[in-house]
Amino acid sequence: MKLFLLNLLTCALLCCAQVTTAATMYRCGNSFQDTPCVNHSYSKAMNSAAKQANDTEAKKDLSPYVVDAGCKQRGDAAKKIMWQRQVGKTKEEQLETAQDSQTHALISEVYNHRGTILEVRNSVEQTCMQQKEQDQLAEQLLLAAKKLKQRNGSSGAMPEQPATSKP
Structure with a gap:
């Protein structure tokens, strides 16, 4: 009887241990x-x-x-390119059917990535979002530079210091 209770207790503890490690x-x-x-x-x-x-x-x-709508569309286009890649279309075949340079760049980017369709789409979206952030930062820097240039230009020319004669 003790052996039966010991086995029953062991089974109960093992079941509880499995639940806690889920x-x-x-x-x-x-x-x-x-x-x-x-x-x-x-x-x-x-x-x-x-x-x-x-x-x-x-x-x-x-x-x-958070993904921008434009980057989301670019990711969806990358997904479609990956579908075509999986059914056997080569990079050259897809480049021939591309209409503009942006599509050419996207096809090249997709064929340079390895992984599943979702991994490639996520990578394309992430790259797009990083590029947008860099563009936004560059725009802010240009705006700050223009403000600084206007401030320096509006203050007028720097007054020249009188020439000192050397003895």
């Missing part, structure tokens, strides 16, 4: 995964036995990424 699951669209969504969509944490210690970190991980 990972957090995230719902990303129609799929479930153990990491937060990386495809710039909101990831919703499902029921979990393990709670995160820091709530602010959890909110930061689960917050949706």
